[in-house]
Amino acid sequence: MNAELLRRAIALAAEARESGNPPFGSLLAGPDGTVLVEERNTTRTDDDISLHPELKVARWAARNLDRATAAKTTMYTSCEPCGMCAGALARSGIGDVVFALSAAQYGELTAFGGFPPVPSDGPHLHDEAIVPIEGYHP
Numbered sequence: 646m647n648a649e650l651l652r653r654a655i656a657l658a659a660e661a662r663e664s665g666n667p668p669f670g671s672l673l674a675g676p677d678g679t680v681l682v683e684e685r686n687t688t689r690t691d692d693d694i695s696l697h698p699e700l701k702v703a704r705w706a707a708r709n710l711d712r713a714t715a716a717k718t719t720m721y722t723s724c725e726p727c728g729m730c731a732g733a734l735a736r737s738g739i740g741d742v743v744f745a746l747s748a749a750q751y752g753e754l755t756a757f758g759g760f761p762p763v764p765s766d767g768p769h770l771h772d773e774a775i776v777p778i779e780g781y782h783p
Contacts, residue, residue: 646743650674650721653683655745657698658723661685671698671722673706673739681705681718698722699730703737716740724751 650672657670669686682705684698699722706715715738725748726734734742751757768774 647674647678647719647721650678650680650719651743651745653680654721654723657683657685661687661698665689669698669723671702671720673702674719674721676717681709695729697727697730699726699742700733703730703733703739706737706739710738712738719743724748 654670654672657672658668659670661670662668664685664687666686666689670684672683673681675681682702684701684705686698687696688694699720702720702722706718710718718739719741720734720739720743722742722744724746725744726742727748746754
């Protein structure tokens with residue numbers, strides 16, 4: 646864990662808050678500690694619920710790094726990634742994630758109790774649903 650890089654992620658969170666956004670910041674570092682990209686939450690100023698910094702870092706990594714290089718990187722982030730971001734990070738190939746606050750610690754500091762579960766109903770139509778998927782993954 647590189648405390649200097651984690652402190653930078655916290656500073657990015659402060660910058661996000663100062664610009665009117667939720668207080669979250671992230672950066673991606675190469676194996677030598679070089680910062681490859683920095684991001685701040687911009688969900689409010691860009692009016693897009695998906696613009697979490699962790700998701701923006703994951704997208705950048707997926708577009709700009711091959712899998713072998715991505716696996717050697719570390720994302721430093723001010724708070725534990727949410728479920729949306731964790732899924733993107735897993736798909737991006739980023740090697741490690743270091744966070745300052747856990748989701749539970751964040752919840753203790755705020756009135757935010759988390760998001761309610763999304764109602765869902767399934768699985769259904771198994772025989773039909775498997776048709777486009779069969780053979781897709783090697």
